[in-house]
Structures are given as structure tokens and as C-alpha cells.
Amino acid sequence: xxxxxxxxxxxxxxxxxxxxxxxxxxxxxxxxxxxxxxxxxxxxxxxxxxxxxxxxxxxxxxxxxxxxxxxxxxxxxxxxxxxxxxxxxxxxxxxxxxxxxxxxxxxxxxxxxxxxxxxxxxxxxxxxxxxxxxxxxxxxxxxxxxxxxxxxxxxxxxxxxxxxxxxxxxxxxxxxxxxxxxxxxxxxxxxxxxxxxxxxxxxxxxxxxxxxxxxxxxxxxxxxxxxxxxxxxxxxxxxxxxxxxxxxxxxxxxxxxxxxxxxxxxxxxxxxxxxxxxxxxxxxxxxxxxxxxxxxxxxxxxxxxxxxxxxxxxxxxxxxxxxxxxxxxxxxxxxxxxxxxxxxxxxxxxx
Numbered sequence: 001x002x003x004x005x006x007x008x009x010x011x012x013x014x015x016x017x018x019x020x021x022x023x024x025x026x027x028x029x030x031x032x033x034x035x036x037x038x039x040x041x042x043x044x045x046x047x048x049x050x051x052x053x054x055x056x057x058x059x060x061x062x063x064x065x066x067x068x069x070x071x072x073x074x075x076x077x078x079x080x081x082x083x084x085x086x087x088x089x090x091x092x093x094x095x096x097x098x099x100x101x102x103x104x105x106x107x108x109x110x111x112x113x114x115x116x117x118x119x120x121x122x123x124x125x126x127x128x129x130x131x132x133x134x135x136x137x138x139x140x141x142x143x144x145x146x147x148x149x150x151x152x153x154x155x156x157x158x159x160x161x162x163x164x165x166x167x168x169x170x171x172x173x174x175x176x177x178x179x180x181x182x183x184x185x186x187x188x189x190x191x192x193x194x195x196x197x198x199x200x201x202x203x204x205x206x207x208x209x210x211x212x213x214x215x216x217x218x219x220x221x222x223x224x225x226x227x228x229x230x231x232x233x234x235x236x237x238x239x240x241x242x243x244x245x246x247x248x249x250x251x252x253x254x255x256x257x258x259x260x261x262x263x264x265x266x267x268x269x270x271x272x273x274x275x276x277x278x279x280x281x282x283x284x285x286x287x288x289x290x291x292x293x294x295x296x297x298x299x300x301x302x303x304x305x306x307x308x309x310x311x312x313x314x315x316x317x318x319x320x321x322x323x324x325x326x327x328x329x330x331x332x333x334x335x336x337x338x339x340x341x342x343x344x345x346x347x348x349x350x351x
Contacts, residue, residue: 089315171221243270
């Protein structure tokens with residue numbers, strides 16, 4: 001048979017009405033097991049794959065799609081294992097529940113801007129995976145369409161569920177570890193703080209402009225540990241080359257810090273590479289710590305001291321929040337625990 005085979009053809013072959021054949025595919029309504037089996041057997045014989053997705057969507061009022069807004073350009077985000085692993089955990093949990101994923105990049109060099117996909121694409125719910133901000137045209141556009149939103153990170157005062165990790169506590173653990181080793185001259189490399197991307201030292205004015213909840217929480221963790229950085233540098237992205245750029249800025253000076261605490265493992269890897277290029281030994285001359293708990297075998301023999309976060313569990317928790325919203329429930333915020341993981345890149349400072 002050709003792909004023009006219709007549900008009416010299947011119904012005729014099975015000796016049932018079109019409405020009964022439709023029930024065999026939808027799984028809803030009264031239909032005996034024997035009749036359903038006869039309809040499906042006829043469909044197989046005729047090469048009929050089932051009712052169209054558009055038809056199902058029109059009947060149910062749902063698209064079966066969850067829009068996932070990536071907080072960056074896709075080419076950049078897919079170089080970050082954190083984004084990939086969380087997305088994998090989420091898609092792997094939504095798929096068996098009959099929901100697909102539409103990826104939407106946050107276009108614009110300076111953060112979110114309105115986007116045709118956000119304004120028009122069919123979706124039952126949306127997830128802002130990373131980098132949700134208090135002032136976001138994409139968030140506003142989704143809310144104006146009446147599309148429920150789940151935040152994969154973000155502020156807790158927007159009236160939508162947030163699924164995050166214990167950023168603040170994790171950074172506190174890292175800072176305490178460095179202080180206990182005896183470090184007093186500790187520098188920090190942050191995630192992008194919002195707005196125009198830059199690699200530059202952070203002053204009080206810049207801190208007052210911060211619009212990146214994860215970075216804000218991780219800076220709060222330093223204060224919880226009583227650590228006052230000698231210098232803080234904002235990275236242009238959570239990428240290795242951005243970490244290397246920040247590392248050169250911090251370490252190629254007359255009196256470099258004895259330790260560098262970064263907001264991501266990719267940034268930490270970049271700082272480590274910059275240290276090697278400058279002839280500094282890690283951890284003998286400078287300790288380096290990250291955040292995420294990524295497996296980075298290409299850094300061998302070094303293994304980063306880091307804070308490990310549960311990527312797959314975060315993705316699954318986001319999926320659970322989406323399903324709860326679609327079921328008419330109001331899911332609570334979730335904060336997943338993190339764990340300090342000691343590697344080979346931190347040690348007491350030189351005497």
C-alpha cells in the first residue's frame with residue numbers, strides 16, 4: 001500500500017466503523033481487546049502508521065511539545081557538557097511520557113530577545129534551561145501566550161517553579177576547602193553576570209548589575225565561607241577558552257593569587273591551561289577549583305577539585321515539574337544537593 005492509506009481504509013478492512021478504528025489507536029473509550037487487535041492487524045497489513053500528529057493535536061488541544069530555551073547560542077551551549085547532560089536527562093524522562101522537545105536558542109549577543117519560535121511555535125510548556133533572568137523578553141512572551149514555564153535555574157520570585165542545585169552551599173564548601181588548606185590570596189572567575197559579555201575584573205558597580213542567579217548564589221557562597229577574594233574576574237562564557245583568557249588575566253602578574261576558584265569546570269580547565277602556559281605548576285604554585293563535577297580526562301594527569309552536581313537527576317526533576325503542571329498541579333521548587341569532590345588540583349600554598 002502507499003502512504004495514502006487512510007483510517008477509513010483500515011476500518012473497512014477490519015470491518016468496523018471509522019470511530020471504532022480511531023479508538024484502537026487513541027487507547028481511549030470502550031473497545032474490546034479483540035476488536036483493537038483486529039484493527040491494528042489491518043493497519044499493519046495495509047502499512048498504515050496511525051493518525052497524523054496534526055490530527056491528534058487538534059483533537060487533544062495539545063502539541064505534545066515542550067519548548068526548551070537554551071540560555072545561549074546553540075553552538076556554544078552544546079560545547080558545554082552541563083547543558084547536554086541536563087537536556088539528556090530531561091528528554092529521556094519526557095520521551096516515554098509522550099512529549100517531545102523543541103530547542104530554542106536565546107538569540108542576541110546581550111541575552112534574551114524576542115524570537116519567532118517563542119512567539120508562534122506550538123508547545124504545551126516551556127523550560128528555560130539556564131540563565132533565566134528577572135527581565136527577559138522570552139519569559140514575558142511565553143507568559144503572555146499562557147504557556148506554563150519551568151526554570152532550570154533562576155530567581156525564585158517569578159511565580160514559576162525552579163529546579164536548581166545548591167549553588168551557594170557548593171561554593172561555600174569549595175571556599176572552606178581552600179581556606180582550610182591555608183589559602184588567603186584567592187581569586188575568583190565567575191560565570192557571565194548578564195548583559196554584554198566581557199572578560200574583565202568585577203567591581204562594585206558590576207556586582208550591582210548582576211542578573212545571573214547561579215553566579216549570584218555562588219558569590220554568596222564565598223561570603224558564607226568568610227572568603228574575600230583578592231580579585232574577581234567575569235568570564236565571557238562557560239568555556240575552556242574563556243577560562244584561559246581569565247586565567248592569563250589573573251596569573252600573568254607580579255604577585256598572582258595562590259588559588260583560583262571558578263564557577264564551572266570548563267572555566268577551571270581554562271585557568272589550569274593558562275597556568276601551564278605561564279610555567280606555573282598546579283597545585284604547587286597555584287591551586288585551581290571548579291564547579292560541576294565533569295569528567296575531563298583530557299586534563300590528565302590532573303583531576304579537578306570540584307563540586308559535583310547531579311545532571312541527570314536535574315533533567316528528570318525538570319521533566320517531573322513539567323508533567324505536574326500539565327496535570328493541573330503546582331509543583332514546588334526543587335534544590336538538588338551537591339557534593340565536594342577532591343582532585344589533584346588543590347594543595348596548601350607554598351610557604
